[in-house]
Amino acid sequence: MTGAELTIDLLAKHGVKEVFGYPGGAIMPIYDALYGAPVKHYLTRHEQGAGFAAVGFARSTGKLGVCFATSGPGATNLITALADAMMDSVPLLAITGQVPTAAIGSDAFQEIDVLGMSLSCTKHSYMVERPEDLAEILQEAMHLAQSGRPGPVLVDIPKDIQMAQVPFHPWLAADDYLPQLDLKQVAIANQLLSEAKRPVAYVGGGVQAADAQQQLMQFLDKTQMPAVSTLKALGSVLPEYEYNLGMLGMHGGQAANLAVQECDVLVCIGARFDDRVTGNLSKFAAKAKVIHLDIDAAEVGKRKPAKASLIADLKSSLPQLECFVTEQAWLAHTKAMMTEHAWRYDYPGEKVYAPYLLNQLSQRMPQNGVVCCDVGQHQMWVAQHMKFSHPSNHLSSGGAGTMGFGLPAAIGAQVARPNDFVITVSGDGSIMMNIQELATIRRNNLPVKILILDNQRLGMVRQWQELFFDGRYSETNLSDNPDFVQLAAVFGIPGQTVTHANQVDDAITALVNSTGPYIVHACIDDKENVWPLVPPGAANDEMMTESVK
Amino acid sequence: MKHSLTVTLKNQSVAVERFLRVVRHRGFDLIHFQLNMDDGQYQVAMTVDSDKPIHLLTTQLNKLVDVRHVTLENLHQQAM
Numbered sequence: 001m002t003g004a005e006l007t008i009d010l011l012a013k014h015g016v017k018e019v020f021g022y023p024g025g026a027i028m029p030i031y032d033a034l035y036g037a038p039v040k041h042y043l044t045r046h047e048q049g050a051g052f053a054a055v056g057f058a059r060s061t062g063k064l065g066v067c068f069a070t071s072g073p074g075a076t077n078l079i080t081a082l083a084d085a086m087m088d089s090v091p092l093l094a095i096t097g098q099v100p101t102a103a104i105g106s107d108a109f110q111e112i113d114v115l116g117m118s119l120s121c122t123k124h125s126y127m128v129e130r131p132e133d134l135a136e137i138l139q140e141a142m143h144l145a146q147s148g149r150p151g152p153v154l155v156d157i158p159k160d161i162q163m164a165q166v167p168f169h170p171w172l173a174a175d176d177y178l179p180q181l182d183l184k185q186v187a188i189a190n191q192l193l194s195e196a197k198r199p200v201a202y203v204g205g206g207v208q209a210a211d212a213q214q215q216l217m218q219f220l221d222k223t224q225m226p227a228v229s230t231l232k233a234l235g236s237v238l239p240e241y242e243y244n245l246g247m248l249g250m251h252g253g254q255a256a257n258l259a260v261q262e263c264d265v266l267v268c269i270g271a272r273f274d275d276r277v278t279g280n281l282s283k284f285a286a287k288a289k290v291i292h293l294d295i296d297a298a299e300v301g302k303r304k305p306a307k308a309s310l311i312a313d314l315k316s317s318l319p320q321l322e323c324f325v326t327e328q329a330w331l332a333h334t335k336a337m338m339t340e341h342a343w344r345y346d347y348p349g350e351k352v353y354a355p356y357l358l359n360q361l362s363q364r365m366p367q368n369g370v371v372c373c374d375v376g377q378h379q380m381w382v383a384q385h386m387k388f389s390h391p392s393n394h395l396s397s398g399g400a401g402t403m404g405f406g407l408p409a410a411i412g413a414q415v416a417r418p419n420d421f422v423i424t425v426s427g428d429g430s431i432m433m434n435i436q437e438l439a440t441i442r443r444n445n446l447p448v449k450i451l452i453l454d455n456q457r458l459g460m461v462r463q464w465q466e467l468f469f470d471g472r473y474s475e476t477n478l479s480d481n482p483d484f485v486q487l488a489a490v491f492g493i494p495g496q497t498v499t500h501a502n503q504v505d506d507a508i509t510a511l512v513n514s515t516g517p518y519i520v521h522a523c524i525d526d527k528e529n530v531w532p533l534v535p536p537g538a539a540n541d542e543m544m545t546e547s548v549k
Numbered sequence: 550m551k552h553s554l555t556v557t558l559k560n561q562s563v564a565v566e567r568f569l570r571v572v573r574h575r576g577f578d579l580i581h582f583q584l585n586m587d588d589g590q591y592q593v594a595m596t597v598d599s600d601k602p603i604h605l606l607t608t609q610l611n612k613l614v615d616v617r618h619v620t621l622e623n624l625h626q627q628a629m
Binding site for chain 2: 123296301302
């Protein structure tokens with residue numbers, strides 16, 4: 001068996017049925033081994049598209065996503081997707097071809113030190129130096145990507161090792177090292193909970209990584225504790241939960257941010273006090289004692305000290321929290337804030353109002369559909385105005401904030417969940433960053449839906465220029481965009497443009513009812529901003545709202 | 550504040566590079582660094598300087614797959 005054949009064989013044995021990639025010289029033996037193999041390969045039109053498709057596959061299922069690229073520029077094009085997966089803890093395996101061992105270090109054609117480049121954007125990475133190491137490295141890489149706190153792992157395989165005869169020794173993955181709960185810390189946490197008058201649960205992406213939605217909801221249902229979510233956690237707290245305050249942070253809801261600022265105990269469940277969540281850290285939840293639950297010890301105390309640290313898998317730590325029922329006065333106050341600051345959709349005027357469109361789409365699309373996003377204003381409107389019943393139904397580039405994420409991520413999600421409704425919501429800036437993947441949609445007849453919210457601007461940057469840079473609109477005008485419906489038509493994808501509010505309902509009907517891929521190009525007001533907004537350096541209770549503007 | 554650490558690393562060609570990258574990125578200046586190969590593993594003795602608490606470095610180093618042990622020599626300082 002050659003190294004290339006072994007690589008494909010091991011993927012298949014591990015249960016990998018689909019991979020995404022792009023061939024090239026140094027990975028040709030692996031592509032040759034793919035020919036006729038039981039692993040289906042999806043050819044994207046750019047390696048970054050393959051990386052994000054694998055991320056979308058992984059995030060929409062919780063399974064390992066796998067992508068291939070050749071050496072040199074093929075591998076560098078994967079780097080952004082690896083960085084994205086690193087920031088958002090996504091289980092990803094990247095396999096790259098490398099020039100033959102004898103040529104490494106000679107500045108050979110398409111030789112780049114990919115292992116060196118991978119150090120800052122992977123959980124771990126390898127370059128295979130000997131044929132006899134290949135099997136163990138691949139098996140360890142698949143295990144590492146999915147164990148503990150998940151993340152991307154890269155395996156760089158020189159061409160001669162792909163072509164060499166290799167031995168295969170089945171390798172039994174070591175048991176996961178899972179930190180054991182410190183019972184003293186559990187006791188401290190439960191003491192804090194017993195004394196809490198105004199507790200809040202601050203829910204993060206760890207709930208999806210640990211597959212702990214059930215444990216989370218059991219805790220919330222028993223305690224009735226008000227819950228706020230990070231961008232990545234949206235869907236972890238079920239939408240029907242009475243005290244679901246939605247997203248907190250820079251563009252979070254006012255009730256969510258105010259509740260956190262007022263709380264006396266903050267139960268952080270798989271979150272990491274990201275700067276977009278906390279605003280001014282010294283003023284964030286300043287009255288609160290923190291109970292921090294996370295599998296990664298490095299996140300506890302990294303940004304905000306914890307009074308109790310439960311460092312373990314959330315599935316085991318969450319049930320250790322005692323379920324004291326939250327006091328009625330705090331619940332009534334929380335409810336009053338939710339009512340006072342509820343989202344409003346009674347937008348005056350004839351233009352398309354993006355929050356209304358997204359809210360209507362959320363109500364009319366299948367409940368178990370997947371919504372992917374790009375990055376910018378539309379991303380925040382999706383987070384604010386759409387509802388999700390599971391975090392695997394909302395794929396948004398959180399930590400890295402990568403424009404161009406949405407379209408290939410939707411491809412990966414649609415491959416992973418062929419019977420589910422999958423849509424990418426994008427902006428006129430972001431969609432152009434991986435627009436070539438329309439060809440991948442067409443090639444595979446994937447019924448991916450596309451909604452472009454087009455304000456002919458890099459909207460979020462334009463908003464900051466308006467608010468914080470004296471209206472000096474440097475390089476954010478995109479009024480020379482192509483006609484997106486015509487562009488999609490060239491790839492054989494039908495669609496329509498909407499320019500007025502009274503066209504929105506019919507466009508959503510066409511989108512939801514279409515059996516194949518479909519695009520809705522919605523022209524929105526170029527001056528529309530995302531509200532509320534916590535300005536730079538401010539505390540989360542110092543939000544700017546539209547009325548302040 | 551200065552902190553002395555000893556670290557045991559797997560004998561992997563990239564292990565030292567990966568480990569030093571984390572030291573720099575997490576905001577710790579390298580004051581002293583000594584590397585020896587012993588019993589098939591790298592033994593590192595180093596001193597770092599930073600205004601950040603040392604647990605911000607030790608917890609990150611402990612996560613690295615190639616790192617076997619991290620020992621903080623002056624435990625009375627801000628070790629977690």
